[in-house]
Amino acid sequence: MATTGNLLLGGGEKLTSKAPIKRGGGPKKMPYSRDEVVAALTEPLKEVQSHLAQVPREAKPRGEGVFELTLHPTFLARSHYPSKLLRAVGLRDVGSKERAIVPRKASEPRLEGKVHSTAALYVAGTLAAVQSLADNLANPKAPAYIQKELCEIESIAWISGGSKIRGQLPSGPERILFEIAIHADANEEDIVQAFNKYARLHEAEVDLARRIRVGGLTFMPVTATAAQIAKLSEFTFLRVARPMPALRMAIPDVVRQSLAHKNFALPSVPALEPKERVAIFDGGIGTSDLSKWATEYTWPDTTDTTGPNMMHGSEVTSTFLFGSPKDGLPLPPPYMGVDHYRVLSRTSGRDPDLFDVLLRIRQALDSGKYRYANLSLGPRMPIDDDEVHVWTATLDQLCATHDILTTVAVGNDGSAVNADRIQPPGDMVNALAIGACSSPGKTWNRAPYSCKGPGRSPGFVKPDGVAFGGTEDEPFRVYSPFLNGVAGVQGTSYSAPLVLRAAAGVQALIDTKLDAISLKALLVHHVDPAGKRPRAEVGWGRFRDNPLELLECGPSSATIIFRDTLAKGEYRRCPIPFPDIALSGNAKIKATFCIAAQTDPEHAINYTRSGMGITFRPRAGIGEDESAEFFGIGSQYKAPERELRDAAHKWETILHRDRRFDEIGVLAGPVFDVEYHARAQSRGVAPESAPDVSFALVVTLTVPGVSDLYNRVRQKYQVLQPVKLRTNVRVGT
Structure with missing residues (x-):
């Protein structure tokens, strides 16, 4: 590939300083007497x-x-x-x-x-x-x-009890499985036991062994009739009850196509980064073809499985390892190896296995062994604005606690009537929710089956973006061990690991260790913009699958990454590196900001505990403190949503904007002033009780016609150093 040779500049945090932030406003006007x-x-x-x-x-x-x-x-x-x-x-x-x-x-x-x-x-x-x-x-x-x-x-x-019940209930005396959430945290076992006793009183069966506590909620499977669940809904601490959704993986009616592939051959070398392993949770591998790079783990009740489960799992793993094969080229070496967890059994899709699958995933991720994970499965149901699903709540907290970059397929029901919204856990705020687009070429749109947003707020921009997932006219090419060749498939199941592969590639190519929020920021920063495509369909845009493109600086531009930590009450001034030259023509600043947030699943409206207020000061370099809008609500929301919550964007975990400045004089030493907001259970918290929060900020300055902009930035800001490619990696290959 062609390359400028100019690589991402690290060390932006060395330019930061503490800075007070001017506050405005005053007491609220009381609407009611x-x-x-x-x-x-x-x-x-x-x-x-x-x-x-x-x-x-x-x-x-x-x-x-x-x-x-x-x-x-x-x-x-x-x-x-x-x-x-x-x-x-x-x-x-x-x-x-x-x-x-x-x-x-x-x-x-x-x-x-x-x-x-x-x-x-x-x-x-x-x-x-x-x-x-x-x-x-x-x-x-x-x-x-x-x-x-x-x-x-x-x-x-x-x-009322009826308002707590969601979904379609059986009309007769049939006993089915429900998922129940009650208001009870880890210190309120008496409420859980009271619910169990009340359920037994009405001859419903609560599976306490599979209960999952997250924040102030306890989730559990319950077997009951519609009449019994109506009685249980009178329990005062019951928050929501709904029929247990099915488990989703691939598009059910898609027929795999065997595709001709010239010069097909599996690579003979190990993964480029041998120290990292990626956790993939799926239906299994079942063959030894991938054993050089992938290890499969099972549970006693997942050893007996099905061919479709393993076909799906092996193809998802293959996508992460090799990407989408290019005709005429051998498969490329993997960037990282895989620990594939066969979390599905022969009966998967009929709970309590849905809870079992989540418990298996939690067990693996809570070990702290993994920094990367992929989920191409989950409950087959659209997300609910009022309620956070147990999969989302559980995995969000694991990703924040263990610094895990997770890609999640948003689901394949994008053509369903009244059920085309993204599916759990695609509404996670600490993961990248990946939809599918129709082509890897210049002309692309959302694939018809790819589920649509928006997410809740915070987490409004969902999916975060899309990647090629195949269509009937242009299938996704994947090496299928079961077919011993290249197959044509389609689904968000493949676009999700394709994006994770790009992130793993970035880490495998450079010496610098990047955390999850830095990699997320880089991925979002370099999307092919959504343009006029609806944000609810494609998020920020189309993710790139070539990791070198995430590390390069384009012509007449310089890209810098900041990585810093803030305590509540502290402020950071992040200067946008700007050369001391008279510039003519237009300038463009693209910025992407990312944090990881602990969450409160019982507070759907105030789900994230951490947020950032970012103030853009375009002329701070000459002492002018006036601010201008940059990461405002308009960069996230579109009317009429933006009229609903004026400050909701401050609690998002990703902010992204590309802004042009027609008059160069408007910019003079521009900076971002960053302030950390903290809350818990919707309340403000004292500075001494708020944990530190880390943020990543990726900034690109582009000035057309200034071909040596990158070198000028480096000359002025010598603490900024290009990331180093590993000695066995050559730019341009």
Whole structure:
């Protein structure tokens, strides 16, 4: 391939400095008076008390019920969380979800009558606590802080059992498997046991052995009839119940095509990077053809499997090892070896195996052995805006804890009616969700079967991007050990490992060790832009599968990577390396920012615990502190979504923007000022209790016509050094 020879410049963090950030704003304007709040909430509170009193004792552990308290959109931010009010009356929140509402009164006339996104809190408490809330509402002499937080409430409502049940239920007495989530963290085993006892009372069967706790939720399989699940929905701490989804892998009706391939041969050399292994979770390999690079692991109940499972698993592994074979060329050497975990059994797709599969994946990833993983399987169901699925919640926390770069196929139901949205765990915020596009050539679009976004917010831009996955007219070429040759296939199952292969290639080619967020930032930074294609269909754009293209700087440009860590309350000034020359013509700054975030799955609306406020100051070099929009909400959202949550983009884990500046004088020593936001269970947290957070920032400066821009940047910023290719790698090969 042709190359400039100019490689990614590392060490951007050596240019950073601490910098205070100017803050604006002031106190919030209260939309409601005390009298208006009393009028709006008095009767709903009485209804909550009435419903709670009627719930059977067995269905309300600790005597507590759970009801919904919706905040006015003005008070969605973590700093306005009504924690003092709840504590004062003896209530506690156990979760939250997003609600789009037209508030009774807007905080500003220009917003009147418009839809806004806000938080609906799940609030738990006894009858006495609800009565205390009612007493404070009626008391004009209640403490000022209580009256203030009462005026931040939009509505209060009891949560009916029927609203907790999702999906299509059987019409007769058939017993089926459900997945259940209840509000119970690791210290609330009494609630779990109370639910189990209540289920037995109604002759439903809870599989406690397979329960999975993540954050403030406990997930478990339950066998019940539709009538029994309706009874269980009255349990006050039950959050959601839905029929167990099937397990997805490849497109069911796709016929593999045997394709001719000139000069076909497996490589004879080991993986380029022998110290790293990639974890692939799939249906197995079942042959020795890949044993030079891949090791297969099984469980006692996965030793008996099926041909389709192993065919799918071996082809996914082959895609990671060799990519998509090019006709006339032998297969290239793998970048890294694979530990393939056969997580599927002969009965996979009928739970409780769906929970079993996740438990196997968790066991492998929680070992801390892996920095790379691929999932081309998952529950076959569209994601839910109100609820975080157990697969997503579990894997997000593992990726953040163990610094794992994970690629996830978003699913192949993109042509389904009312079921074409991305599928779990494709809504993970700490993984790359990969869709499929129709061609590796210049003209491409979303493959018709590739599931569409958006994701939830945070995590709105999903899929993160697409890669070639094949179509009927242009199938994806893959070496299939079972066919002993090249097959034509299609599916997001293949586009996902193709992207992970590019990331592994970057690490295998250079001496510098990059973490997951740095590799994610590089992958997103270098996508072929989405252009006019809908973001919900292709995310940021099409990922590149050649790792050298992720390391090179284009003509008249310089790309720099920053990697730094912040404590809450600290600020970083990241200067965009700019040469001291008079520039003519246009300039372009492309920037990609990435963090890994711990998560709170019980708070779907405030899912991520970490966020970054990034302020762009285009003329900081001459002492002008005025800011300009760069990573604003418009870089993530499109109308009408952008009208719902004005600050939601601050909690995203990936920010990406490519911005042109027509007048060079607009830029003079531009910088990004970075501020770390922290929250837990939707509340703001004190600096001393917030963990440090790491971020990666990739910046490309391009000035057309300045062919020596890269060298000028290096001369001015000598701490920036090109990444070093390994001695056995030659640029251009």
